[in-house]
Amino acid sequence: MRDMTDEKVPGVPDLGAVRLAMLGEALRRGWRDMVRAPGYAAVFAGACVAIGWG
Numbered sequence: 001m002r003d004m005t006d007e008k009v010p011g012v013p014d015l016g017a018v019r020l021a022m023l024g025e026a027l028r029r030g031w032r033d034m035v036r037a038p039g040y041a042a043v044f045a046g047a048c049v050a051i052g053w054g
Helices: 020-036 038-053
Strands: none
Touching: 020 038
16 A cells, blocks of 8 residues: 655646635636526436435
8 A cells, every 4th residue: 555645646737725715716607607508507406306316
């Protein structure tokens, strides 16, 4: 088993800091997408309900 070290893994990007403002930006963009194409939101919501029903 490998231990967690600071060695760079090829192909894995460096992650930046996550800020609270990013959450607001993601929610605004998601809402804008849903308003543009509400059918996709209905399909995914229906799928989530169907999966969770059982």
